[in-house]
Amino acid sequence: MxxxxxxxxxxxxxxxxxxxxxxxxxxxxxxxxxxxxxxxxxxxxxxxxxxxxxxxSSQARGLSSGRTNAIALLVPDVTNPFYFDIIRGTQNQLKAAGYTQLLVDTEESAEMEADTLQKMQRTADGFILAASRLTDAQILEAASSQAIVTINRSSANAPTVVIDTPGAVVQALEHLTSLGHTRICYVGGPASSWSNAKRWKTFEDESRDRGLTTSRVGPFTPKTTSGAAAADAAARTGATACIVFNDLLAIGMLQRLRERGIRVPEDMSIVGCDDIFGADFCNPPLTTMASPIEQAGRVAVSMLLAQLDPLHAGSSRRLAVMPTHLTVRGSTGPVSPTS
Amino acid sequence: MxxxxxxxxxxxxxxxxxxxxxxxxxxxxxxxxxxxxxxxxxxxxxxxxxxxxxxxSSQARGLSSGRTNAIALLVPDVTNPFYFDIIRGTQNQLKAAGYTQLLVDTEESAEMEADTLQKMQRTADGFILAASRLTDAQILEAASSQAIVTINRSSANAPTVVIDTPGAVVQALEHLTSLGHTRICYVGGPASSWSNAKRWKTFEDESRDRGLTTSRVGPFTPKTTSGAAAADAAARTGATACIVFNDLLAIGMLQRLRERGIRVPEDMSIVGCDDIFGADFCNPPLTTMASPIEQAGRVAVSMLLAQLDPLHAGSSRRLAVMPTHLTVRGSTGPVSPTS
DNA sequence: CAACTTTTGGCAACCGCTTGCCGCACCATT
DNA sequence: AATGGTGCGGCAAGCGGTTGCCAAAAGTTG
Known part of the structure; x- marks a missing residue:
């Protein structure tokens, strides 16, 4: 050759x-x-x-054309299965469009995120920020000089794809009340998480409307290892059901509850969020607010590429809301008469 | 600003x-x-x-210096949690060294893999091939013109980090025989997988030495969805224990066996491989041959960077073997007297 | 057949940065 | 004072493409 x-x-x-x-x-x-x-x-x-x-040579080509044909995906934690689905979605879509994906782990740090955005401005044609930790002002600034799409971080400053967790929370509440639960606890995720705030707010509003007794524990790191602390805290509230920030945390709680002999769902119902890999085969299988995460990644790419393409620029959508639905599995059940 | x-x-x-x-x-x-x-x-x-x-501009810098400061990671399937861990490992190590990771999904296709290698020769300084589907000759050719490290694909033609699955298979066999199992089935993965071949060979040799009755089913796609077929096939062999190509498949089998009322581990013991995310919380928790996958990713990066660095070139290791160990959980147990 | 368009290919100037080579200044020797 | 280093900065030629501009060739039209 x-x-x-x-x-x-x-x-x-x-x-x-x-x-x-x-x-x-x-x-x-x-x-x-x-x-x-x-x-x-x-x-x-x-x-x-x-x-x-x-x-x-894409390098040389990029030098004169000013484009790199690469886009960067910034995620807070590559470790988290939630982001893996995003990675998968963006990866697919980008490849189809002839782009390369640059994957960056920002380690849950806003500073690192801002830094990356700055350092890679010449390296990537655009950025997808998954669950950005940046402030609105920072996003605005970044978006002024480069193409940006955020996922799960609504802000008027950049096109966004959000997953309709509020809608899912309503469904979850509906489900739990129909099972007879009246004392429900929200198990919170990271304080800096925008979606956590959204979920909590919806939970609170909707619960009030329904006359439920609510409590809240957290914040917890969204990892299975935090599940133990979360489970203990939730158990202490006397709630008969929990809506948990995400599946990772929920799965961790499941393990702890079993250890402590608290039966799920007899003594405690658990609803997770995201429907990540594993939610269907944990024990018991997790009832969860399923998000089309991978699709969200794909949509984000489409929006970004539209932004890049001078033909579509401006005309493109600024907001995509991904529908969610409650997937009922074994971790929720009727409130038991004894509790 | x-x-x-x-x-x-x-x-x-x-x-x-x-x-x-x-x-x-x-x-x-x-x-x-x-x-x-x-x-x-x-x-x-x-x-x-x-x-x-x-x-x-990294582009311009690359043009004159000939280096891109990026390395590409080729995985057969970004969907597979096994590769998540590799991605995570390489990502960490690369970032530490100031490199960018280019993630490419080759969709289990040798052709696509070769193609990518070719197309990106100018885009990346080096390549890490995870579970490559290429032939030895192809790897040789690729390695002759660019820096390459393979993971789980030994070949004299490029530095490699392999996970010592043979060792793990021996441990698994040891474990199962000590529990009284004598009829063991190997549930095979993709025919094109090098590690699958290795595992099977070790299994066969070691089983013969121990006078065990073996059988083999497969090949199966390494996905949970193939678990049903795998479980059915394995059940038919009359084996009381299975050593399964990987955890994904094993977890799928677990589900199917439960559906069919075949109890794990009472009626059938299952040993998976890799210890992926989820293996600890599936039902029952999976006994598995744990691989330090993330570390394998890190080591691969080190080997690649050493190759790139003129100081170390040549002197660097050509082979790293990652130790494994058996993690015993709930999916294996003593052979039941009735079976 | 002249006048005009359109097609097609070449020239050369970049794109932003690196690097070999050169020379000036300054300092230390003898 | 003449000589030889050494330190430091500039010049300019690339790296491998892209692209505006131009001119030759080919095709159209009245």
Whole structure:
């Protein structure tokens, strides 16, 4: 396979040009703007390029065109299965559009997020911020100089895809009350999380409307390991059901409750959020507010690419709301007469 | 914040040079080769750069230096939790070294893998191939022109980090025989998987040595959804215990067995492999051959970076074997007297 | 057939940064 | 004072493409 030119390095556009007997500009056009050159010429160039195994350097291309054909995805924690579904969604969609995904873990830190945004401004054509920890002002500033889409972080300052957790909370409440629960506890996630605030607010408002007795524990780190503390705290409130910030935490609670002999759902019903990998096979399977996370990632990419494309810019949607639904599994049940 | 120069675009090295009253070359050196310039000059330049909010373009830098400071991670399926852990490991290590990770899903296709390797040769400084589907010859060819490290795919042609599954299989067999099992079934993964072949071979050899009755079913796609077919096939063999290609498949089997009323571990013991997220909280919790997957990712990065660094090149390790151990949980138990 | 358009390809100037080479200044030797 | 280092900064030639502008060739039209 002819992989190297006379100089021993990868073939460049010049090598192709020389071999095809045309100027480099013609090669460039033949490859990226086919209509601009004569068909016969183009075919000859394509043939030579194929023979030489020529691959245009995206670096060089980016230098003159100013585009990198890469977009960065910033997630607070690659460890969290929730983000894996986003990663998967964006990855798919980006690949389909011929973009490369740059994955960055911002370690739940707003500073690191801002820093990355700054450092990579030249590296990526656009950014997708999943569950951003930035302030509205920071997002505004960032969005003024680069293409940005946020996921689960509504802000008037950048196009957003939000998952309709409020809607899901209503469904969960509906479900729990229909099972006879009246004392319900909200198990909170990170204080800096926008969606946590939203979920809590909806929970509180809706519970009040229904005359339920509510309590709240937290904040907890959204990891299974925090489940023990969360379970203990929730148990102390005397609630018969919990709506938990996310599945990770809920699964952790399940384990702790079992250890303590608190039966789920007989003694305590648990509703998680997200329907992550594992929610269907934990013990008992988790009733959860299912979010189309992967789809959210895909939509975010579409919105971002639309922003990038001068044709659509401005006309594109600024907000996408992803519908949710309650997936009922084994972790919720009727309130037991004894409790 | 001064983010743009007179021309309205992001500041370049020239803007900095002009403002600092030096040549661009001096700026370049001050920033990337500090010892080469006078301290006072450097500090002045640094100050101006900070003021201007200057960020060097990695594209341009790459063009002249020939390096991109990015490495690509190719995984067969981003969906699979096993790869999550690898992604996490490489991500961490790469970030620490100042590299960017390019994540690519090759969709279990050797062709796509080869294609990516080719297309990205200019985009990445090196490649990490997780569970590569390529042939030895293809790996050899790729490794001849670019830095490559493989994970779980031993081949003399590129440095590799392998997870010692054979060792784990021995431990699993030991465990099962000590529980009284004599009829054991191996539930196979993808035919194209190198580690699957390895595991099976070890299983067979070791079982023979111990005089066990073995059977084999498969190949199955390593997904929970294939668990049903796998469980049915395994049940038919009359085995009292299964060693399963990976946890995903094992978890799927667990579900199916429960549906069918086959009790785990009373009627059937199950040993998975990898100890992925979820293995500890499925029902029953899965006994599994735990692999330090994340660490494998980290080691792979170290080996790759060593390869890239002219100082270490050649002297670096070509093979790293990650130790494994059996994690015993609820899915294995003594063979029941009735079976 | 002249005049005019359109198509097609080449020239050359970048894009932003790196780096080999050169030369000036300044200091230490002899 | 002449000589030789050494430190430091500038010049300019790339790296591999893209693209505006121009001119030659080919096609159209009355």
């Amino acid at each position: 002819a992989e190297t030119n006379a100089r021993g390095s990868a073939p460049t556009i010049r090598d192709v040009a020389a071999l095809a007997g045309v100027a480099t500009s013609t090669v460039s056009r033949a490859l990226s703007n086919p209509d601009r050159v004569n068909r016969a010429t183009r075919e000859r160039i394509e043939k030579v390029a194929a023979e030489l195994n020529y691959v245009p | 001064a983010e743009t120069n007179a021309r309205g675009s992001a500041p370049t090295i020239r803007d900095v040079a002009a403002l600092a009253g030096v040549a661009t070359s001096t700026v370049s050196r001050a920033l990337s080769n500090p010892d080469r310039v006078n301290r006072a000059t450097r500090e002045r330049i640094e100050k101006v750069a900070a003021e201007l909010n200057y960020v060097p």
